[in-house]
Amino acid sequence: MVGSVSTVPLPVPLPRRPLDPADRVRHWYENELGWATAPGAPVRLVVGRRFDVLDLPLEAGRAVLRRLGPESVVAVQGDRMRLPVAAGSAEELPGLLQWLEWGALDLDLVALGAGTLMDAPSPPGAGRPGGGRRGPRGAAVWLRPPVPGREVEASLPALSALGGGGGAPDLVRLVSTAATECHRLRLRRACPPPSVLP
Template sequence: MTPTVPPPRTAHPAGRNSRAGGASRGTCAQWYEQELGWATAGSAPVRLLTGLRFDALVVPAAAGHAALERVGRTGPVALTGRRMSLLVAPGSADELPGLLDWLEWGGVALELTALGAGGRITAPPPPGRPGPPGAAVWLRPPCPPHEQEGEPGFPALSGFGSRGGDAPDLIRLVDAVATECHRARLTRARAGLPPRKSAAQPLAFS
């Protein structure tokens, strides 16, 4: 008796991840790569590579929220748990130590991390697409290049100026972030609480 050969199995779509609300790794990565021109890596979750199209300032979420209220509109901002990533122009990570010195923050330990070449951040789902509970989210999503006319780009260091309204966006942003990080650290110290442990290595200057 000739055995019955079962029909071929239907392959699942490549990169399908049921934990991400049915969105595939390919769909998420394609949006960043094709719509924004950003490099990605990994699959669960997708990561955005820093140091190419942008760098990132990573700070405690509370300090980041307070800083954003002070500086107003800025570049894309992502939230992952208790950490906030503020996207800035590529090369900003290299400029940060000197900029903090110029802003007179050089002698202060800050829970502030700059990610440049070789770094990566978790990619939130594209705007309007759901993600799993606890996933990274865009607080200020990026716009595709064809939609960016009249919208702010990545905060950049275009030259040193005063700390007033004519200062470059990166200077205002870094000064506000450093102020709020230091304020949060002092608040915890006064309350007798230890400094929060950061997932990334904070900058410290002696």
């Protein structure tokens, strides 16, 4: 048959699936903020590249929060507050605590730096699967989220010699305040107020 055309059916593409909520979260961090995420689920942020994190008890963190500027980035997960600070700050924490004369106490104040991961809070305005507006119990949430388009790292607390600037609080002052509040919390837990007899 001259001139006949073969009629092999073309494959029909499968319908597109909507983005998984984890994919939306990952996209926001990687494309909007430029922050690295670790593969897999749940979405976790790679700490130590663009920022480090001071991790302290939420109760102590509330007092610290009152001393931070309104542009400070703050996350909470369970009973812990996470304060992003300039990359490299985790390496400075032990020396700073020693210099501030807090080195001998167990303050429950730790720094997460290179080689660590942090659960990624849902981006602002994103639904939180499984838990309504607040998300599942213990899920990471932003109290003060980073703002895409603004250089987040420039506003993170840093040692004065390492950068920071603008309205960023000084890392030494932040660590001093955090250590003081962690110690106060430790004392309150160790020595509860005496009960008043009727």
